[in-house]
Structures are given as structure tokens and as C-alpha cells.
Amino acid sequence: MPSQITSKQWLTLLCVQLCTILFGVTVTSVAVILPQIKGALSATQDQVAWILTLNLVATAAATPLTGWLASKLGWRRLMIGSVLGFTGASVACGTATSLETLLVFRVIQGALGAPIFPMGQAIILAKFERRLHPMAIMMWGVGGVMGPILGPTFGGLVADTLDWRWSFFMILPLGLAACVPTVLALGDEERGTARRFDFVGFVFIAVAIGSLQLMFDRGQRLDWFESPEIIVESALAAGCLYLFFAHAGTSRAPLFEAATLQDRNFVLGVGFALVMGMLQFTPMVLFPPLLQDLRGYPESIVGYLIAMRGVGNFLSFLVVAPLTRWNPQATLAAGLLIQAGAAAWMGVLDMNMTFEQVLWTNLLHGFGFGLAYTPMTVLAFSTLEPRLLTQGNAIFSLLRMLGSSLFIAVTLVVFVRSAAEAHASLVTFITLFDARSLSLWIQRFGDLGTPLLHARLVEEIRRQAAMIGYINAFNLLAIVPALIAPAVLFFRLKR
Numbered sequence: 001m002p003s004q005i006t007s008k009q010w011l012t013l014l015c016v017q018l019c020t021i022l023f024g025v026t027v028t029s030v031a032v033i034l035p036q037i038k039g040a041l042s043a044t045q046d047q048v049a050w051i052l053t054l055n056l057v058a059t060a061a062a063t064p065l066t067g068w069l070a071s072k073l074g075w076r077r078l079m080i081g082s083v084l085g086f087t088g089a090s091v092a093c094g095t096a097t098s099l100e101t102l103l104v105f106r107v108i109q110g111a112l113g114a115p116i117f118p119m120g121q122a123i124i125l126a127k128f129e130r131r132l133h134p135m136a137i138m139m140w141g142v143g144g145v146m147g148p149i150l151g152p153t154f155g156g157l158v159a160d161t162l163d164w165r166w167s168f169f170m171i172l173p174l175g176l177a178a179c180v181p182t183v184l185a186l187g188d189e190e191r192g193t194a195r196r197f198d199f200v201g202f203v204f205i206a207v208a209i210g211s212l213q214l215m216f217d218r219g220q221r222l223d224w225f226e227s228p229e230i231i232v233e234s235a236l237a238a239g240c241l242y243l244f245f246a247h248a249g250t251s252r253a254p255l256f257e258a259a260t261l262q263d264r265n266f267v268l269g270v271g272f273a274l275v276m277g278m279l280q281f282t283p284m285v286l287f288p289p290l291l292q293d294l295r296g297y298p299e300s301i302v303g304y305l306i307a308m309r310g311v312g313n314f315l316s317f318l319v320v321a322p323l324t325r326w327n328p329q330a331t332l333a334a335g336l337l338i339q340a341g342a343a344a345w346m347g348v349l350d351m352n353m354t355f356e357q358v359l360w361t362n363l364l365h366g367f368g369f370g371l372a373y374t375p376m377t378v379l380a381f382s383t384l385e386p387r388l389l390t391q392g393n394a395i396f397s398l399l400r401m402l403g404s405s406l407f408i409a410v411t412l413v414v415f416v417r418s419a420a421e422a423h424a425s426l427v428t429f430i431t432l433f434d435a436r437s438l439s440l441w442i443q444r445f446g447d448l449g450t451p452l453l454h455a456r457l458v459e460e461i462r463r464q465a466a467m468i469g470y471i472n473a474f475n476l477l478a479i480v481p482a483l484i485a486p487a488v489l490f491f492r493l494k495r
Helices: 007-040 045-073 075-094 099-113 116-127 130-144 146-161 165-169 171-185 199-219 228-250 264-294 299-316 320-326 328-346 355-381 386-427 436-445 451-490
Strands: none
Touching: 007 045, 007 075, 007 099, 007 116, 007 130, 007 146, 007 165, 007 171, 007 264, 007 299, 045 075, 045 099, 045 116, 045 199, 045 264, 045 386, 075 099, 075 116, 075 165, 075 171, 116 130, 116 386, 130 320, 130 355, 146 165, 146 299, 165 171, 199 228, 199 386, 264 299, 264 328, 264 355, 264 386, 264 451, 299 355, 320 328, 320 355, 328 355, 328 451, 355 386, 386 451
16 A cells, blocks of 8 residues: 555645644644643633643644645645744744733744644645545654654643743744645645635624633633623624625625535534544643642653653554454544543542552543544545635534544532632531541641641642543543543534
């Protein structure tokens, strides 16, 4: 099979792999250094999560531009511009002196880097025949998973040795290196085929995405629909989403062609992409603060453990291509159920979790993700017209990024509420009228009324309540793929 690939296709694979590695390294390295940024910039847990979620929102909001930009600029100009802009914004993130400044640079970074992933996938699908798609996507994925391996590993080491800022600065040489094969491999494909840009449709979908994300991010702090801000944001999200679909149905040149959303497999595929987005980054947000706050692990060790997701992705590529050719539906379902099982395992961890347990749960979750991604992509694009590939990949990436950002916000809401309820419940068990509940603490830290005993009790209750919050978040992560797995039967197979 590899002999059927030309030297030009190999160069194209290298180009797309390096650009995807650049994107993956940046996203995953940031996940590891969030606790250090939290302390350096005096942010709360939900505020520091914006560093990841606002970047994903900006990426999702700008992704619909990919098809139009590709047809206006061509593949080479668009990819080089995105890579250089993304790299420059990454360096700017390292210079930020406040949370607000960092968030602005992260939004710019997400918007400028939005075309990288959908363009990469569209190029692979366009440059290879359909019968080679499982192998080509798998080979592209081998490079793609290097980001989740290298990002946490080097991000954690750099943050541990130097400072969190250098995790952003290290993106510069990688971004410049990615430009070299891009210049050599890509040409002006699609340039000059641009339709009239649907600015109205773009504004509607961008406002809907931004409002929806803000509603989920700020709802917990503002007591949800008791707040006028949340009511306005929810109304904007619902109203703009309705207007987007109404406009798309009446416009002569909508942002997305109707033929794209009339393909049954593709519509099902983007639904699965939304779910896969939910599963992709959430463990990377939950595990670093859990391991550092509750277990005291340094950034370097946390980086190694999070990198196990990437190792699991890599291992899945040893079997995913032949399994996808054999039965893509079964392979997709198996990948989803493995992720559900790994998340359920995370949900039974406790305060005494071992290094090995964290390693194996992340590796297994990453293996399931890699096993599900290739058949999902093959099924989604198996019946889509070739001329719609770039536009289809923009929608595909939009839903995947939207799923990531929204689900991170939802899981953080579950974590915060569960931890608060658990804290209130645990406090009721600590009482002066039950000496047995305090006897071990008195033996170790002194008599009742001493400051040390009181401080240790308060800290232990906080830690146990936080662990309960994490467990509930992991259980939610297990439920989602288990519920969606049976829907693979609705795909229409095309041999």
C-alpha cells in the first residue's frame, strides 16, 4: 500500500503533519501549565480555564472562514499565513503580564490558527483517492498525535525548569520549520474559485457560538438565569442560531452550501465530531490541577502522564487502518466504548490514586480516541462531493472545537457544584459531639482548639470535596460516549 503513494503525496503528508503538530503542541502544552499560570496571574479555577476555552471558541468561530479563504487565497498562502500568524500570537502569549492580556492573545491565536486543522484534513482527503483515505488519515494522525505527546512533555519540563512563558516561546522554531514543506508541497489549489462571502451568515454563527460559550462559562458564577447577563446571552445564542439557519435557507450564496448539510453521512459525522470534541481536551483540563493540587506532582511529571494520551493515540494507529477497512462502524463504536470505560475507571480513582493508575487511564482514553477518529472521518466524508471537502472540513472542525469548549465549561460546572455540595456535606460529619470522627486528627495534630488541627481539618475537607467534584466530572465524561455509540448504526456504508 505505501508504494502507491507518490513523492509529492509524501511531502504533502509531511507538510500537514508538521502544521498539525504545531497546533497540537500548543493546545496540550497550555493544559499542563494552567496551574502555574493560575498562581502567576492570580486567577481562579474557572477563570484560568478561559485560557483554554476562549482559544477554542475563537478557533470555532473563525473556522467557517476556512473554505472561503482557501478559495480566495489558495492552499499555500492560507496555510503559511495561518502558521505564521498562529506562531506570532503564541510568542505574544508568552509576553502577557495579566490574565486579560493573555486572554486577548489567546483569542487572536485561536482565530489565526483556525484554518490549520480543517485545511490539513481537507488536503489529505483531496490529495488521496478514497480507497487510500483510511491509511492516509492514519498516517496523518501519526504525526498529529506527536502534538499531544510532545506538548505536555516539553511544556511540563520547560515550565518546571524555566517558566510557563517559555512553553509559548518554544512554539517559534516549530512554526518556522512547518513553513518549509508547506512552501514546497502546496500550490494555489482552489484559488480563484471564491463565491460571494456570506458576511451576514458568518456574523450570526460567530455571535451564536460566542454567546453560548459565555453563557456556560459565566453561568455558575452568576447563578444562571437569575442573572440578566445569562438571559441575554442565551437569547442571543438561540436567536442568532435560528437566524443563521433561516438565512442559509433563503440566501443565494450561504456560508455553507445546502448540499453539504443534505448528505446523511456527513450530518451524522459532524454530530460525532461534536461528541469527539467533548472527549478530546476535557481530561487535559481536569488532570493537571487534580494531580498538582491534590497529589503535589510537579509540572514535569504531570506532563509525562498527560502525554500518555498521545501514546495511546499512537498505539491505536497500529490497528485502526485495517479495522476501518474491515468495518468502520464497529471500529468507531469500539473506540467510543473504550473511552467510556477509561473515563469510568477515572471515576473510581480516589485520593490515594497511584502513578500507574493515572498513566493507564490516560493511555486507554487516548487509545480509544485514536481508534474512533479515523473511522468517524472516513464515514463522514465517504459520500460527500469532492468540491465540498474544504467547506465540509470547516464544519467538521467547527463542531469538534465547539464540543470541546462547551463540554469543558459543563464539566467545570459539574466539578464546582459537586465540590461545593460535598464540602457542605462533609462539614456536617466533623462535630465536637462525635469524638471518634476527631480522634485520629487529635492524636496526630494536637488537642481541639489548636490552630494546626483546625487548619488541617479545613484543608482535608477541601481536598476530599474537590476529589468528589473530579469524580463526578469523570463520570459525566464516561456517560457521553456510551450513549452515542449505538448511533453508528445509522451510517450508510459505501465500499
